[in-house]
Amino acid sequence: xxxxxxxxxxxxxxxxxxxxxxxxxxxxxxxxxxxxxxxxxxxxxxxxxxxxxxxxxxxxxxxxxxxxxxxxxxxxxxxxxxxxxxxxxxxxxxxxxxxxxxxxxxxxxxxxxxxxxxxxxxxxxxxxxxxxxxxxxxxxxxxxxxxxxxxxxxxxxxxxxxxxxxxxxxxxxxxxxxxxxxxxxxxxxxxxxxxxxxxxxxxxxxxxxxxxxxxxxxxxxxxxxxxxxxxxxxxxxxxxxxxxxxxxxxxxxxxxxxxxxxxxxxxxxxxxxxxxxxxxxxxxxxxxxxxxxxxxxxxxxxxxxxxxxxxxxxxxxxxxxxxxxxxxxxxxxxxxxxxxxxxxxxxxxxxxxxxxxxxxxxxxxxxxxxxxxxxxxxxxxxxxxxxxxxxxxxxxxxxxxxxxxxxxxxxxxxxxxxxxxxxxxxxxxxxxxxxxxxxxxxxxxxxxxxxxxxxxxxxxxxxxxxxxxxxxxxxxxxxxxxxxxxxxxxxxxxxxxxxxxxxxxxxxxxxxxxxxxxxxxx
Numbered sequence: 001x002x003x004x005x006x007x008x009x010x011x012x013x014x015x016x017x018x019x020x021x022x023x024x025x026x027x028x029x030x031x032x033x034x035x036x037x038x039x040x041x042x043x044x045x046x047x048x049x050x051x052x053x054x055x056x057x058x059x060x061x062x063x064x065x066x067x068x069x070x071x072x073x074x075x076x077x078x079x080x081x082x083x084x085x086x087x088x089x090x091x092x093x094x095x096x097x098x099x100x101x102x103x104x105x106x107x108x109x110x111x112x113x114x115x116x117x118x119x120x121x122x123x124x125x126x127x128x129x130x131x132x133x134x135x136x137x138x139x140x141x142x143x144x145x146x147x148x149x150x151x152x153x154x155x156x157x158x159x160x161x162x163x164x165x166x167x168x169x170x171x172x173x174x175x176x177x178x179x180x181x182x183x184x185x186x187x188x189x190x191x192x193x194x195x196x197x198x199x200x201x202x203x204x205x206x207x208x209x210x211x212x213x214x215x216x217x218x219x220x221x222x223x224x225x226x227x228x229x230x231x232x233x234x235x236x237x238x239x240x241x242x243x244x245x246x247x248x249x250x251x252x253x254x255x256x257x258x259x260x261x262x263x264x265x266x267x268x269x270x271x272x273x274x275x276x277x278x279x280x281x282x283x284x285x286x287x288x289x290x291x292x293x294x295x296x297x298x299x300x301x302x303x304x305x306x307x308x309x310x311x312x313x314x315x316x317x318x319x320x321x322x323x324x325x326x327x328x329x330x331x332x333x334x335x336x337x338x339x340x341x342x343x344x345x346x347x348x349x350x351x352x353x354x355x356x357x358x359x360x361x362x363x364x365x366x367x368x369x370x371x372x373x374x375x376x377x378x379x380x381x382x383x384x385x386x387x388x389x390x391x392x393x394x395x396x397x398x399x400x401x402x403x404x405x406x407x408x409x410x411x412x413x414x415x416x417x418x419x420x421x422x423x424x425x426x427x428x429x430x431x432x433x434x435x436x437x438x439x440x441x442x443x444x445x446x447x448x449x450x451x452x453x454x455x456x457x458x459x460x461x462x463x464x465x466x467x468x469x470x471x472x473x474x475x476x477x478x479x480x481x482x483x484x485x486x487x488x489x490x491x492x493x494x495x496x497x498x499x500x501x502x503x504x505x506x507x508x509x510x511x512x513x514x515x516x517x518x519x520x521x522x
Contacts, residue, residue, distance in 0.1 A: 002098060005036045006213055006224040011043035011085050014072030015245035016237075018048075020229075021075050021155060022244070023236045024093045029153035033230060035094035037216055039209050045084035046070035047172050051077045051148070055251050057258040058174050069172055073250050076146035076157060078133065079287060082169035083159055088208055090116060091157035092216075099154070099220065109133050112156045113145055114219055119211035125198045130307055139300025140193035161194035163202045174260070191289065191303060258286055259359035261350040264366060264458060265343035269334020270294030271458060272343040278351045278359075285312045288344065294332050301330030305340075314348050317341055349373050356513040361506050366457045369470035375447060376513055378470055382440060383417035383424045383511070384433070384450035385410055388500045389476070390426070398494060400426045409502040413451075416504075420511050422449070429494030430460070437467035445469050449510055451476060451502050474510055477503040 009020060017040055027033035042048075045067075049058045051074055058080035059071055083089065092099070092112055099112065110129045117135055120127035120142070130136045135143035135158070145158035166189040196202040217224050229237070243249055258277055265272040270293045277286040288309045296302050305324050312320055318341045324330060325337040332340070349355070350362035355376055357365065367375045389410050390397040402424075404411040410426070417424040427433045427450075440448060448471040457473055464471070477500075 002035065002220070002222050004094070004217075004220075004222045004224050005034045006226040007036050007038040007228065008209065008226070009038060009040050009229075011041045013044070013245075014042055014046035014048060014070035014083075015241055017042060017089070018072050018074060018249075019240040019244040020237055021091070021093075021157070023233055023240055025075070025148070025150045025153055025155045027230075027233055027236065028093050028095065029151035031095075033233060035098055035222075036092075037213060037224060038089075038091045038093065039212075040089035040091070041085050041087060042070065042083040042089070043085045044068050044070055045082065045168070045172075046072055047080055047082055048072050048074050049080045049250075050074055050146070053080060054258070060172060060174050063171050067168075067172075069168075071250060072244070074146070075155065076148045078144065078146040080173055081144060081159060082165075082172050084165060084168070086163040086165070088160040088162055088205065089157065090160060090212060091155060093153065093155045095152050096149075096154055097152075106131055106133070109145055109147065109156070111219075112147075113143070113158065115212050115215035116143055116158065116160060118215035118219075119208065120195070122211055122215075123195065123199055123203065125195065130304070132307070132310065134307065136303070137193050137198060139303035141191060141303075142193050142195070142198075160208070161192060162205075162208070163196045164192070164194035166192065191306075259351055260363070261347045261359045262363040263343055263347035263350065264454070265339065265346055266458075266461060267294070267332075267335040267339040269332055269339075272335065272339060274343050274347045276344065276347045276351070278348060285309050285317075285348075290340070290343075294335055297331045297333075304329055309344070314345060317344050317348075346371060357509055361509055364475040364503070364506060365510060366454070366461075366473045366475070367470070368461065368464045368473060369447075369468070372472065375470045375472055378447040380420075380422060380447050380449050380472075380511070381445045382448040383413065383420075383422040384436065384448055384471075385413055385424065385426050385502065386451055386476075386500065387426055387428045387494065388496055388498060389451070389502045392497060392499060396426070398428050400428065402426065409504045412504050413502055413507055416508050416511055417449075422511070432494070434463065434467070437464060437469055440469045441467045447471055449474070449507070451507060453500065472510055474503055474507045477501040 024033065024036060024038070028035065047059050047064060047069060049055055055071060061071070064071055099108065113129050113135055117127040117129065125137055127135050127137055127142065133145045134141045135145070143158045143160045145156065147154055147156040170189060213224050216222065258279055260275065260277050262273065262275050272294060273291040275289045275291060278284060279286060288306050290302055290306055308320050308324055309317065321341045322337040349372065351359045355362050355373065365372060369375065387397055389408060391408055396402055402410050402414045404414060414424050425436060427436060448469060450471060451474045453476045
């Protein structure tokens with residue numbers, strides 16, 4: 001039986017915890033410290049980015065600064081996490097031979113996660129390991145794990161969600177909540193769960209520590225002896241903590257740029273709305289949330305498919321999705337693997353820059369009559385603008401045309417459209433839109449550019465496509481639309497007494513994309 005140190009370092013700052021990870025890994029790799037099972041937490045709350053990530057890509061820094069949330073960088077890879085004092089951090093630091101591993105691997109990750117899974121099962125929570133590195137409950141993540149190595153030693157760690165502030169997580173990480181609908185935020189939160197949610201109470205931290213430690217001792221035939229840091233470790237920690245709190249450590253690593261992109265893909269079974277974080281250099285998926293109003297059986301199949309897609313390249317997506325469907329991992333009535341693949345690839349197309357738009361811009365542009373990558377190649381002849389973007393007291397609000405008074409973005413849109421040689425029209429009702437598109441179709445118009453809210457596009461995409469004229473529609477800027485307010489019927493008739501805002505900068509970028517692969521004019 002081997003003897004391990006049971007180390008509870010309590011709540012520490014992000015930098016303090018990361019520095020201690022480095023000290024323990026170094027000391028154990030040199031044989032100067034005993035193998036260790038450590039429990040930890042973060043106070044104040046912290047966002048910890050992975051070893052290879054960029055803070056700018058992952059963290060909503062103004063939110064964190066306003067609320068006193070630390071930002072730190074882990075030694076281990078993987079994605080950014082939100083870590084507060086309610087969570088339990090657990091980690092195993094030892095020489096490889098003690099856990100029978102030559103190198104970190106998925107099989108080792110599963111084995112080292114077993115004590116936490118057994119502790120959860122002892123509480124009546126049916127925890128299971130989900131490759132590559134999550135512990136989940138009925139498809140929802142309850143603990144993420146990761147590892148690193150130094151010499152002959154490994155560090156394997158995870159965070160266990162106990163009583164979790166999911167709203168803070170969504171807002172602290174770089175998820176653009178102002179661009180997501182409420183149901184999309186709820187969909188993101190629904191990917192995780194926590195102990196108090198599962199059993200209806202919050203266990204004492206000491207009880208959870210004890211359950212994990214007992215399971216660990218049983219699994220590895222280890223005797224655990226509680227003790228603190230050695231004097232040498234304390235001295236090394238004092239020397240190291242400044243570096244792990246420095247901008248050089250927190251911001252100086254991670255060269256890949258990660259963007260978030262979205263698409264909207266209709267199917268007979270409902271609308272697919274993937275939200276993807278991808279590596280712009282290699283178009284590699286960092287994470288995917290497959291949202292929408294479809295039905296899926298089993299429900300957890302959506303979460304499992306998302307996990308399978310982590311790390312996939314664009315060329316891998318079709319094979320992964322088809323294999324998952326064919327293996328019985330999921331059934332989506334009215335939508336098959338081809339639909340899911342198309343939805344994901346349409347989102348990824350927005351990430352590679354070939355549209356001549358930034359990923360953020362491309363995610364707010366919808367295509368009519370084909371894929372965006374194809375429609376953007378076509379010459380544009382008309383610009384269609386919504387009447388609801390004009391002020392309520394504007395004499396031209398319910399009429400085609402604009403007096404260019406400068407009181408709204410419509411005048412600027414008219415100017416830029418005419419400068420680009422487009423015929424500009426104000427659409428005053430849904431019937432007027434259909435009549436206008438029919439006129440364009442009969443006149444042989446090549447394609448159009450327009451502006452509308454996402455909800456209008458989703459509801460009326462097929463109506464617009466029936467005219468046979470391809471187009472690109474730019475999402476309205478972040479204001480409440482008639483559909484958000486439940487007044488779509490009034491807008492349909494041209495009687496909506498509300499005001500929307502045209503995203504003038506994005507509309508200019510779309511108008512100025514002259515052909516596929518050509519960037520906007522500077």
